[in-house]
Amino acid sequence: MAPRAYWKGTLKLSLVSCPVVLYPATTAAEKTRFHMINRETGNRLKQQMIDAETGDIVESDQKGRGYELRKGKYVEIEPEELEAVQIESNHTIDIESFVPSDEIDQRYLNHPYYIAPDGKAAVDAFAVIRDAMKDQDRVALAKIVLTNREHIIAIEPLGKGLLGTTLRFPYELRDEDQFFDDIKSPKITKDMVELAGHILQTKASHFDPSKFKDDYENALKALVKRKASGKTIELPELQEKPSNVVSLMDALKQSLKGRGGKKTAAKSHARRASGRTRPAKKTHRSTARQRKAG
Numbered sequence: 001m002a003p004r005a006y007w008k009g010t011l012k013l014s015l016v017s018c019p020v021v022l023y024p025a026t027t028a029a030e031k032t033r034f035h036m037i038n039r040e041t042g043n044r045l046k047q048q049m050i051d052a053e054t055g056d057i058v059e060s061d062q063k064g065r066g067y068e069l070r071k072g073k074y075v076e077i078e079p080e081e082l083e084a085v086q087i088e089s090n091h092t093i094d095i096e097s098f099v100p101s102d103e104i105d106q107r108y109l110n111h112p113y114y115i116a117p118d119g120k121a122a123v124d125a126f127a128v129i130r131d132a133m134k135d136q137d138r139v140a141l142a143k144i145v146l147t148n149r150e151h152i153i154a155i156e157p158l159g160k161g162l163l164g165t166t167l168r169f170p171y172e173l174r175d176e177d178q179f180f181d182d183i184k185s186p187k188i189t190k191d192m193v194e195l196a197g198h199i200l201q202t203k204a205s206h207f208d209p210s211k212f213k214d215d216y217e218n219a220l221k222a223l224v225k226r227k228a229s230g231k232t233i234e235l236p237e238l239q240e241k242p243s244n245v246v247s248l249m250d251a252l253k254q255s256l257k258g259r260g261g262k263k264t265a266a267k268s269h270a271r272r273a274s275g276r277t278r279p280a281k282k283t284h285r286s287t288a289r290q291r292k293a294g
Contacts, residue, residue: 007146008118009091011129011155011162018125019118020093022164026112032220089145093153093164095129098138104154108167115155115162130157195252202256 005021036045049058065082066074117126133140133156140155144166151166227233 005118006113007091007144009089009093009144011115011126012092012094013129013132013140016125016128018122018129020115020122020126020162021118023114023116024111025114025163032217032224086148087145087150089148091145093142093144093155095140095142095155097141098133098136099141101137101139101156104139104167107173109154110151110166110168113153113164113166114158115164126162130160130162133157133162189249192249192252195249195256199252199255 003023006024007022009020009022010017011020037043038045049063050056051058064076064078066076068074117123142153142155144151144153144164146166152169153164153166155162155164157163223233
C-alpha cells in the first residue's frame with residue numbers, strides 16, 4: 001500500500017506547472033519506543049497539565065498560549081490572533097531561483113521529502129522540470145507552506161523523482177565563532193600530520209549507509225524480546241576506562257600499526273617524514289629533543 005501524501009499542490013517553473021505530492025523521506029516507525037506505565041497495575045499512564053503554581057489540574061478549555069516576556073510574566077495570545085498572522089497556503093511550490101548545490105551550507109538542511117508527479121497528466125511537465133535541472137546541475141530554491149509556516153525548500157533531481165529539503169532560516173543557526181574561538185592553535189610537527197594522513201588513507205572508503213548499524217536499537221530489541229520471553233537480564237560488569245595520558249606521536253604510530261599489521265608501512269613512513277634511515281622510535285626521540293630545545 002502506497003504511503004499517504006503529506007502535502008499536495010503544484011510545482012511551478014515560470015509558466016510550466018504540474019501537480020505534485022510530497023512524502024516524508026524519513027521515518028521513525030521502526031524505532032523502539034517505550035510508554036510510561038503503572039508498575040502496580042501494568043496500565044499505561046496518561047499525562048495531565050498541571051498549574052505550576054497552584055498544582056491544580058488544568059482542563060482543556062482552560063489551556064491557552066502565552067509568550068514569556070520575563071521570568072514568570074506572560075502575555076496571552078488568543079487563537080484568533082494567531083490565525084491573523086498565519087500564512088495561508090496556496091499549495092504552490094513556485095521556483096524562484098537555481099543555485100549550485102555546493103553553495104548550500106549543510107547546516108541549513110532540515111527535513112527531506114520525496115516529490116512525485118500527482119497523476120499521469122503531470123508526468124510530462126514533471127519530467128521537463130526534473131531533466132532541465134539535471135542538465136544544469138543546479139538546485140532549485142522555492143517557498144512552500146507546511147503546517148501553517150513558510151519554509152524555503154531546496155529541490156534537486158533524485159532518480160525518477162525530485163528530492164525536496166526544507167532549509168533552516170539564518171536565525172536558527174548558532175554562530176560557530178562562540179564555540180571555536182577558544183580552540184588553541186598548537187604547533188604540530190609535520191611528522192604527526194603526515195602520519196595522521198597515512199592513517200586516513202588506510203581508512204579511505206565510499207559512503208555506504210547500508211553499513212550503518214544502530215547497535216543501541218538492536219540491543220533494545222534484543223532486551224525487549226528476552227524480557228517478554230521471561231528470560232533473566234544479566235547486567236554487564238563495569239569496565240575501568242583506560243588512561244587518556246598517552247603520547248600523541250605514539251598513538252599515531254600504534255594506530256597505523258593496528259591497520260592490518262602495517263608495521264613496515266609505519267616505519268618506512270617515519271623514515272620518509274624524518275628524511276633519515278634510523279628506526280621510528282629514534283625519530284620520535286629526535287623530534288622530542290628538537291621540541292624541548294626550542
